[in-house]
Amino acid sequence: MKFLENLGFGLRSYLAGLGLGARLFVRLVLLGRVTMRRFSLVRDQIHFLGNYSLAIIAVSGLFVGFVLSLQGYYTLQRYGSADALGLLVALSLVRELGPVVSALLFAGRAGTSLTAEIGLMKAGEQLSAMDMMAVDPIKRILAPRFWAGVITLPLLSAVFSAVGVVGGWMVGVLLIGVDEGSFWSQMQGGVDVWSDVGNGVIKSVVFGITVTFVALLQGYEAQPTPEGVSRATTRTVVVASLAVLALDFVLTAMMFSI
């Protein structure tokens, strides 16, 4: 009997959590227009989140570009297609690695920071104080951060891909000696703005929504204790990373089928 009670309680808590998350998501989306009217709040958060992640995104992009170029050359030269190295590096970055790796890094760097910030505001009764001042914390605190995250991640993905391409060029052309003209011309000819870059942008927007929402939800729902905030921060990384990888599969499958 106790087991059934616990099962029922667990199920009800889970469903309540889902419902709360869904309501919060709908509110954040509906608050988009109101939030953009006070763009200074969003701008400050874009600056904050972007600054947090720019260095790690740029450095990671560079190293991923290095490795892609080395691995790509190793495979392509077997088939006498080393000239296509630029195309391989660019397509890999723009379609896949740029959005996915940026989202994973964003979750670890900016996402955890968002969760901790919101969780600590909750623990310090700042959100309650705001609510008692007749200021809606979802509108004033969460919505600007949500929309800032949605805007920031595609920009960071673009930086990641661009730096990655430069990294690929440094290893492929400068280090290995692939022909520079072939490297750039194959890339220029083979990468389609709409189907390749466009798909990457769509992915990074979806990942931006996912990661930022997960981070905000975890912070907003965190137990207002040091342990609760610490757990929420960990959950942000785990849930957001798994969601990004699962969504990447779904989106890629959809994009190939179109």
Next chain:
Amino acid sequence: MTSRYFPPTANSALVELRDVRFGYGERVILDGITLTVPRGKVTALMGASGGGKTTVLRLIGGQYRAQAGQVLFDDQEVGAMQAGDLYAVRRRMGMLFQFGALFTDLSVFDNVAFPLREHTELSESMIRDIVLMKLQAVGLRGARNLMPSEVSGGMARRVALARAIALDPELVMYDEPFAGLDPISLGTAARLIRQLNDSLGLTSIVVSHDLDETFHIADQVIVLANGKIAAQGTPDDVRSSRDPLVRQFVTAAPDGPVQFHYPGASVEDDFGVEARP
């Protein structure tokens, strides 16, 4: 500044709780309490920890909804309000949280300016003047540029008080404003509450455990115990109460109706010794 004028026809109570019940799960926090908070007075809510004092404040502010009974603010039922009406009522209230709840990313000045910027269309120069006046009232005009991490606990609560009165509310609720303060800060905070109440014509509700300071500044004291009102009246009435629980509270006796030892196995059982004859 002149005191607010209360017309004689107006209900003399700004806040009323009528037969309010509230609890978490099976645990009852408030068991049908009825109380009134008169306009222009300082009302102290006292009682043991976990007795429901802060819950009363949150019910009045509409952050919690009563499970039964009515919570009235200026004759309007707070529990029945939609979000818009609730926010309109909250603009007439200020609340001082236990540790100030200052926004840690904003300076002292910006913390006090926050409600003005959110709720009014005043120019920055006007906001500056109002903020400096409020900070002057709590003695912290010179600390306007400090960050919350740079001020002491007592100062943080004074900043929070300036923020709570920024919009000239009718009711200010203080949640344990004296907790953790040194004697000087404690005396300053108590005097400020009384002075601001009288000079701004406020109505104040103070949740506190500090008997001396609270009895000194309060017009009315309400003692909560076991979800009910154990005593209600002037500080002198409560001090002279014969109720054993109120006596224990007022004299700070370790044992009485509220027991020192948490219920459990006997000492003899735990230590495996025979009880003395």
